[in-house]
Amino acid sequence: MIRSAEIFSSQEHRDMEAIVARYDSPASAILPLFHYIQKIQGYLSEDALTFVAEFVGVPHVRAFEVATYYTMLFTDPPGRHLIQLCRNLSCHVNGAEDILEKLKEELGIQVGGTSGDGLFTLVEVECIGACDLAPAVMVDGDLHGRVSADAVRGILDSYRGKA
């Protein structure tokens, strides 16, 4: 049993109640709740997953299934900046593989990992709706189009200075 008060403020709890109220079945609110919690806490902790499962009335492991299915949801604390590399067709034929290798090399991590300095988390995604700019990379909310392997370091550096 996870009590809401242990991990959320009372305002946050009311927000989540409002989210659940939007749906006929509480279980339908599971993804919006995950997005909400990830926005305020950065990721979905074990406590958060347990809370949501009990809040919407599903077994704990069901919440875990949903949370791990989507690449945009994190069950571990991510780095400060999220790098989403598109691996769909247009990006792939335009050299996404090279960019991936370069990112892994620069950051010293595998896909799904977080760099040692805690700054970057690298994930692969299926299409970010920027086929015209392939190969494309999204860092936090920013879209970087027609990226080349040589441009990778410059992009990373531009975030290294930021908070």
Added chain:
Amino acid sequence: MVRLTIDGSQIMVDGNLKVLDAAKKLGIHIPTFCDHPRLSELGACRMCLVEVEGMGKLQTACTLAVADGMVVLTDTPRVEHARKMMLEFLLINHPLECTVCDASGECTLQDFAFKYGSAETRFRGEKRVLRDHIISPLIDRNLNRCIQCKRCVRICDEIQGVTALGMSYRGAATVVGPFMDKDLDCEYCSHCIWSCPVGAITSRAMKQKVRTWELEKAEAICPFCSCGCTLLYNTRNNIVHRVTHAEGRGVNQGSLCSKGYFGYDIINHPDRITSPLVRDPEGSLRTATWDEALDTVAGRLSQILEESGGESIGGIATDRLTNEELFLFQKLFRVGFASNNIDIPSGVWSRAVLPVLEERLGVFAATNSMDELNYVNALLLIGCDITVASPIAGLKVKHAIQRGGLVTEITPKGTALSRLAKRSLVVSLGKELAFVKGLIKVVLEEGLYDEKAVGGHKRFSNLEFSVKGRDLKTIARDLDLTVDDIADTAREFASAQKASVVFGETAALQPGGQDLINALIDLMILTGKLGQEGCGLYPVITNTNFQGAVDMGVDPGRLPGHVPADSPSVRKHLEKIWKAKLPKAKGMNALEMIQAASDGSLKALYLVGVNPVASFPGGSGVTEALEKLDFLVVQELFLTETALRADVVLPAVSTAEKNGTLTSMERRIQRTQRAIEGVGHSMPDWRIFSQLGTACGKEVMKYVNAAEVLEEIAEVVPYYSGVSHRILADNGLQWPFSKEDAREIYHEGYLGTRHLLGDGLPSDKQRFAAVENWETISPDADFPMTLVLGDLLFHSGTFTRYSESLNKLASEATLFMNPQTGIGLDVPEGSAVRAISAQGEFSVRVAYAEELAPGVLFIPRHFANAPAGTLMVSTREGGTETAVVRVRVVKA
């Protein structure tokens, strides 16, 4: 019905079937991985692809509904090509480690690859290697072997209702596992192991110990509780190496629980006693021959009989024995020692609970069948953690919930059903009666009673009067419930077509439990819920063959068939057959025997599979009493605390090593058959009783086998008249039955009587008890808390302490209490406390459990570190166990 053609053969089938089922009916085998007869369809593995005329793409036979005129081909080159490709895909990642895999020989992937595939694959590159870790002490997961058929995930959810496993992550990285990839936290029911078609989920208990194809399988009845489940002992060289599920067989249809599946390691435990032991003049136990041991027992008992009479000899036998053995046990005492001093450890049920049912309903057992719980529309579960007490009956309740059955749980302690039930009401011990009277009040006030059922009842007004004293609001407030909790439960129960009541030991064996049972019976009569399919009153008595023991007359006051021991006609009948004078006077019950040993009037005690030192009320007083005896015989599998004090120890066998019959909680008489020969020089209990009786000069105790004992049971035990191995052949037989029943009636696989009271309540029983009390447990300032002595899901009595596997799941007692209670007592989690009752005390560590009602404590009664008997207070009825004890708790 629709007509379709499969591989050129026409068949008419039910239109709801899938092509896969229709093919099965024609004897056409379509390979599958994800399909399972007890699970919903999924269509994930793509092995069952078939060609259907008029459909372009291949179709999955497991999900495709049959249709009139459909033409299906299951064996074309195109189909075979598809199957080969599916196997090729699976073998990209599945490691070919059959050499060390425990599933080898029973692996569906291995079989299909052998049938369709080749050892080569066209795919190059590295195999997927997933990081894995040990997730439990008994269940092994190997992610790389997993073919993602989702059977384990579905069976855990759909059948067991636990949902401990999920499919996490996605695509090629999908893994089966528990929440947060943590350790498995579940009921250990073994369904996931059963359902896995490959070696991805296996039993750690038999890991790389034996090859599956070397094992022989023998069907038997599970010895651990009164559900009467069918299981398969897998043996080799006279050793039980594992238990497997008997698919589609028995009341459990293959399902098992943690005890049934993992508890077999008791059978070949290295500490088993393998030969008789006799205490030598120096005082130590030494090995002896059977002749010497039996002569010693026969000689000493005969001597004591001659000197002090039958009243000075007593016997207590475990209700795990077979009917044949229990029958011979009471016969040995009555015929051989002229003594009615015989009992079982659970005798409190047959003296305090079943007599209430007998008096009110004229029955001496649960009224209905376990299977009927599957279909109830409304169910009251009172003081019964059914998942723990009776796991397979618990499964049936879970299924009723899935089917929309409205289950209301009234419990001092949250249970596995709390999350699933319509409502789970935490009610303090002793206040359940007020809840039930509240239900009666609602039924009366809203006119929800059954006119026909109550029409002739003389004490209807008494019933009304008995619930007048309090209004519903007061009742609800006192129980910390809402008025609707009570009113809705009453309405649901009264209006349901199939409504049943299940009560367990915390309800029945609390002080004043009889009032509660009487109120429950009143409710059932009032709402007309007796004598019909799905309308039953079930006392959940967990002891394996409790019903058989009572039926066979292992009772100080009752002969076989529940007949009072002083009944002249029955005694006369038995005396003629047994060629002996039977004792008239009522004998002593188990507790009275211990008391009599203590004051010296009982000289000899014969204990069979019971361990009073560890489990009887009285603590050290029990040990002192046993030491005062002139002669103590213990018949056991292990040198228990009690056996160590015996003059003679006789090595007996487990259920796996003997033939006989057992009677389950639903009056079902079933055969259990020997899987291995007795370990060492041990002998089945029936043979020991027989030889001992013969050694005492009683020719009527001579039998060649257990079947011969059953013949005598069929002759002399009411309700068992005409029983034989032939009519017990398949799923057994539920008493009562007529000889015609036994021969002819075969109703949906059920032989005998599915539910009692089919002709309605006898006219002299049509009245209400109209209980006047509102509470069953009165406050006691010295001992303000109520302690529930209960079972854990993973253990059964003190017997399963010998299972290494089950000990891995739980091996020590802690005292559970609500955090609020703990804070009030200033005892943090993990701290040591003393639990003190009027009888005695012990020290134990505290664990917090939110699911307990404040002021209610729970302790498992299995373990040596907290011997429950120390606290238990003897009851008026002379039970050896009560489930509820008043205590106070102080810091140690």
